[in-house]
Amino acid sequence: MNEFKKAREDYEATPIPQELEDRVRAGIRQGKANYRRRRWRKYAAGTAACLVVLAGALNLSPTVAAAAAEVPVLGGLFRVLTVRDFHGEEDGINYDISVPGVEAEGELAQRVNDVIQEKVNAHLAKAQQDWEDYKEAFFATGGTEEEWGERTMDVIVDYEVKSQTDARLSFVVTFGEGWVASMEETYCYNLDLAEDRDITLAELLGENWVEQCNEAVRAGIAASVDEEGFTFFFPPEEGGFATVDESTAFYIREDGVPVLVFPRYSIAAGAAGSPEFPVE
Known part of the structure; x- marks a missing residue:
């Protein structure tokens, strides 16, 4: 292994102090709040919003699947809906989940929706497993119940429409996990819904x-x-x-x-x- 790679691995393996953990968590929460305010201001003028209870679930737990909102984003041949929506705490995990779905004719929209839902299910399952592994290691190294009660994990699924025309749509879906470490993955979708194909x-x-x-x-x-x-x-x-x-x-x-x-x-x-x- 050369020196550069070893230095990078040493850097990424460096333990994060408790005070930094608290600041990162606070920053994540503030960033999420600011992002939601920006997104609401952007779409509120031209978007009708209504809350509906869906029969579908996040395939994780009844609590996480307890709420869902439908917020259409205006389009020509399509709509972008928030098909899964949950914001709450369960077993020390703070969930901030907004899952998009594309409503349109053709196979492309359904394929994209299925892929996104698979990623959501995998992300939530991984986050829960990460939390359980961390908890086990925490107590195995001398942590107390009182100290554990002060720890939380933030699990995020969110999306943003980047651009749209009557027939074309570009949006990103972000998956985040924040606790003693942080992780964020972004997936981009660029769809020509008139031609039922991806844009390259x-x-x-x-x-x-x-x-x-x-x-x-x-x-x-x-x-x-x-x-x-x-x-x-x-x-x-x-x-x-x-x-x-x-x-x-x-x-x-x-x-x-x-x-x-x-x-x-x-x-x-x-x-x-x-x-x-x-x-x-």
């Missing part, structure tokens, strides 16, 4: 899309280097960015510009979050 970067950018995307990413990485030559991004020879391909995630901004999205830790240190690069 090649379609948006043309035959030179790989070169255009690579140039945008490299320019963004170069711009991140500070005056002392430091950047959170890994060099290519150490697992950093090499090239985009058909699996590279992206969403489409309101102005039609695709924005590349990379998973946290994939091409940069965790402090960089999930790097995004517009291809303009």
Whole structure:
């Protein structure tokens, strides 16, 4: 193992002090509250909202599946609905769950909905298992019931519509887990519901899309280097960015510009979050 990889692993394995855990948890909660206020202001003017109880469940527990809201986001050939909605606490886990569903003709919408629900079920099951494993390790290393009672986990599923036209839709779904460590994964969906197919970067950018995307990413990485030559991004020879391909995630901004999205830790240190690069 070379020195760079060993340093990165040592960094990611460093124990997080209790006071930092508290600050991270508080930051997550504040960020969620701010995000919801922004999203509500964005859609409230043109969106009719109503609360309905659904027969479906989150396939996790009766408590988590107890509430569901339907909030249509305006579209031409489609609607985006919040088909699962729960915000509450259970066994020390704070759930903040809003699951989207696309209502449209054709097979694409149903396929996307099924994929999202599978990811939700897997995310919630993993979070519960992580919490149980942490609890077991906590008591095995001398933790007390009183100390354990002060600990909580935040589990998040949320989404944001990035752009839409009468027939096209671009949105992201975010899965988060926050406690002594934090995790966030973002999945992008770009749908042509008139043609019942996914939208690709090649379609948006043309035959030179790989070169255009690579140039945008490299320019963004170069711009991140500070005056002392430091950047959170890994060099290519150490697992950093090499090239985009058909699996590279992206969403489409309101102005039609695709924005590349990379998973946290994939091409940069965790402090960089999930790097995004517009291809303009």
